[in-house]
Amino acid sequence: MPPSVTSETTAAPVLELRELRKTFAPRGLLARRRGVAVPAVDGIDLRLEQGSTTALVGESGSGKSTLARLILHLHKADSGEILFGGEQVQGLSERDFRRFRADVQMVFQNPLTSFDPMHTIGSSIKETMRLRPPAGDPDARVRELLEEAGLSARFADLRPRDVSGGELQRAGIARALSVTPKLVVMDEPTSALDMSIQGQVLELLARLQRDHDLTYLIVTHDLRTVRMVAERVVVMYLGQVVEEGPTHEVFDDPRHPYTRGLLYAHDLADRDAERDANVRIRGSLRYPTADERGCRLVGRCPLAVDRCREPQPLAETGPDRRARCWRGAQGPLDTAGA
Amino acid sequence: MTTETTPRERRTALRGLPGEPLLEVAGLEVATAAGVKLLHGMELAVPAGARVGIVGESGSGKSMTAAAVLGLLPDGVRATAGSVRLRDRELSGLPERELRAIRGREISIVYQNAVTSLNPLMPVGEQIARVCRTHTGVSKEAARERTVELLDRLGIADARSRANDYPHHFSGGMAQRVAIAMALICDPALLIADEPTTGLDATIQAQVLDVIDGSVREREAALLLISHDLGVIRAMCDHVAVVYAGELLEFGATEEVLGNPLSPYTAGLVRCLEPADGEIAYIPGRIPAPGTPRRGCVFAPRCEQATDSCRTRQPELSELRPHHWASCHHQ
Numbered sequence: 001m002p003p004s005v006t007s008e009t010t011a012a013p014v015l016e017l018r019e020l021r022k023t024f025a026p027r028g029l030l031a032r033r034r035g036v037a038v039p040a041v042d043g044i045d046l047r048l049e050q051g052s053t054t055a056l057v058g059e060s061g062s063g064k065s066t067l068a069r070l071i072l073h074l075h076k077a078d079s080g081e082i083l084f085g086g087e088q089v090q091g092l093s094e095r096d097f098r099r100f101r102a103d104v105q106m107v108f109q110n111p112l113t114s115f116d117p118m119h120t121i122g123s124s125i126k127e128t129m130r131l132r133p134p135a136g137d138p139d140a141r142v143r144e145l146l147e148e149a150g151l152s153a154r155f156a157d158l159r160p161r162d163v164s165g166g167e168l169q170r171a172g173i174a175r176a177l178s179v180t181p182k183l184v185v186m187d188e189p190t191s192a193l194d195m196s197i198q199g200q201v202l203e204l205l206a207r208l209q210r211d212h213d214l215t216y217l218i219v220t221h222d223l224r225t226v227r228m229v230a231e232r233v234v235v236m237y238l239g240q241v242v243e244e245g246p247t248h249e250v251f252d253d254p255r256h257p258y259t260r261g262l263l264y265a266h267d268l269a270d271r272d273a274e275r276d277a278n279v280r281i282r283g284s285l286r287y288p289t290a291d292e293r294g295c296r297l298v299g300r301c302p303l304a305v306d307r308c309r310e311p312q313p314l315a316e317t318g319p320d321r322r323a324r325c326w327r328g329a330q331g332p333l334d335t336a337g338a
Numbered sequence: 339m340t341t342e343t344t345p346r347e348r349r350t351a352l353r354g355l356p357g358e359p360l361l362e363v364a365g366l367e368v369a370t371a372a373g374v375k376l377l378h379g380m381e382l383a384v385p386a387g388a389r390v391g392i393v394g395e396s397g398s399g400k401s402m403t404a405a406a407v408l409g410l411l412p413d414g415v416r417a418t419a420g421s422v423r424l425r426d427r428e429l430s431g432l433p434e435r436e437l438r439a440i441r442g443r444e445i446s447i448v449y450q451n452a453v454t455s456l457n458p459l460m461p462v463g464e465q466i467a468r469v470c471r472t473h474t475g476v477s478k479e480a481a482r483e484r485t486v487e488l489l490d491r492l493g494i495a496d497a498r499s500r501a502n503d504y505p506h507h508f509s510g511g512m513a514q515r516v517a518i519a520m521a522l523i524c525d526p527a528l529l530i531a532d533e534p535t536t537g538l539d540a541t542i543q544a545q546v547l548d549v550i551d552g553s554v555r556e557r558e559a560a561l562l563l564i565s566h567d568l569g570v571i572r573a574m575c576d577h578v579a580v581v582y583a584g585e586l587l588e589f590g591a592t593e594e595v596l597g598n599p600l601s602p603y604t605a606g607l608v609r610c611l612e613p614a615d616g617e618i619a620y621i622p623g624r625i626p627a628p629g630t631p632r633r634g635c636v637f638a639p640r641c642e643q644a645t646d647s648c649r650t651r652q653p654e655l656s657e658l659r660p661h662h663w664a665s666c667h668h669q
Contacts, residue, residue, distance in 0.1 A: 059539035164624050165396070194395035194566055195610045199620025206618060221539065224611075228618050248615055265540035268547065268573030281541045284509055 012086035014215040017046040020080035040066040042239035053216040055230035062236040102132040105176035109188035111168035115160040122156030125175045132179040149174040166197040183215045238296040245321030255317040255328030357385030366420035374629040378584040389561040391571030394581040409437040443473040446526045450533040452517035456505040462516045463501025470523045511542035532564045590662035600664035
């Protein structure tokens with residue numbers, strides 16, 4: 001088991017989000033059909049403790065990637081606060097912001113598009129390293145980083161197309177570490193890799209985390225990855241957190257029908273008609289209209305009743321666990337669905 | 339494709355499977371113009387009405403095998419040896435005109451990204467109806483009716499009006515249903531689905547897999563499902579072919595192969611599929627790049643059980659348990 005966050009942690013969390021919100025202006029056919037601009041990120045609170053791994057889970061349209069981009073300041077939030085090491089990121093001076101840029105690094109899903117194809121891997125890493133130049137020889141540092149990521153030093157002279165996807169993802173991780181960050185945000189870091197290779201990258205991440213006391217936020221739709229490395233999971237649906245808590249507790253006893261349906265959809269084995277009728281998430285993503293204020297899953301949820309059309313707060317479902325479902329707040333979701 | 343140099347009489351090693359043989363691939367070799375081999379004696383068997391999955395990582399040759407079966411190899415790539423048989427008919431070396439009559443009629447395919455495999459400038463209903471008319475010669479109206487009926491059965495609400503929409507009007511999951519409709523409109527004996535749900539969200543993936551499952555069952559068609567995801571294959575297929583670096587490493591009934599894997603590679607994939615809580619499962623190393631010289635077992639460099647004989651002597655694909663084939667010296 002990954003080490004769990006100790007409750008006596010008193011220091012400020014590495015990252016804290018308070019009521020973070022971002023709405024994109026409606027644009028194009030889809031938005032016009034929706035009629036209303038739904039916030040991509042709709043009032044998210046999140047705390048990442050030093051040295052922990054949190055997984056942000058959801059499907060397309062959940063807002064998980066937008067949230068990652070807000071944290072990295074690739075998008076600007078409409079409202080809410082981002083605190084890094086207890087400090088407001090929005091108010092940072094230019095110099096401190098530069099430090100923030102180095103302290104928070106990103107690893108992307110597709111390493112092929114995140115590396116410049118014309119440059120060697122070594123020169124791409126050196127480019128990033130300019131944010132926080134190393135004390136000694138940059139080339140020696142690049143070799144050291146590559147070796148730490150399980151690659152040989154000769155990879156510094158290779159170009160992205162000369163190496164495999166798994167190797168390039170290792171190089172992407174080496175690049176992120178080149179500026180000694182505190183927090184690494186990863187957007188589907190293993191989704192482009194074969195199942196047999198994914199674990200190699202995840203193991204590397206776990207080792208680097210131990211060695212450097214890194215904090216990870218992994219954005220993914222892959223529940224297998226979550227199970228393997230994240231001690232905490234945050235499940236998003238249409239811009240909101242619908243459930244969060246320790247991974248094994250949430251996965252063993254999901255308290256939001258969306259979490260349960262997601263687990264069921266992943267677990268393609270063990271299906272039967274009755275379970276299917278009570279657990280399965282139906283249809284596809286549907287944005288709420290302006291006058292709908294209840295649970296956003298209501299049209300797709302197998303358990304939906306009238307009460308679900310009322311606003312659903314994120315309620316305590318156990319120590320350190322919350323879910324946005326009145327049913328889940330009362331106890332385990334009955335598999336029979338009664 | 340060449341016709342003169344290749345021995346066509348070879349039969350697959352995977353003989354004796356229950357059911358009538360529908361598709362048999364034996365000793366299939368595929369190479370680039372530069373002579374780099376991509377398939378090294380691939381073997382495969384799909385009995386009529388069976389559901390066979392091909393699992394393998396990128397570069398294993400799973401999609402190349404499907405392309406060779408359909409005679410749709412990429413430019414510059416050709417079959418250099420081996421046989422592809424559909425019932426009693428040898429497909430390898432058939433002229434394009436004859437292959438075209440088979441594709442879409444007897445064997446059809448659904449690709450990963452449906453939107454890009456459909457014509458963006460034509461309403462989807464018209465595209466499907468055209469396939470129907472090309473192969474069956476029914477009237478325009480009849481083809482249209484069959485199309486609407488099929489779209490409806492595949493879970494497209496308001497099918498009659500949706501048939502007039504263009505591909506970009508459909509979401510990923512719905513577009514995949516359209517592609518499935520196009521593949522099924524002529525009731526093929528074999529549907530090949532090449533990563534049909536990769537890239538779709540899990541809840542949508544489950545829906546699309548159900549559509550494939552139901553429609554293949556209903557027609558008693560055979561399914562050849564290609565996926566890198568062993569979980570999808572386990573849920574959908576009665577037989578599984580484990581391929582690696584252009585070779586078949588293991589073949590048999592899904593439950594048997596996953597329950598008693600004979601190849602350490604298969605055993606590694608099974609471990610990766612269901613790691614224990616907090617365990618990080620993987621197979622060390624990487625698949626050899628095409629053109630890497632081969633000696634001994636192709637998986638030996640990554641195999642924890644490899645011995646000297648694995649590194650020097652190539653194991654042969656043999657039936658090691660009833661209806662369960664593998665190529666591994668350790669069995």
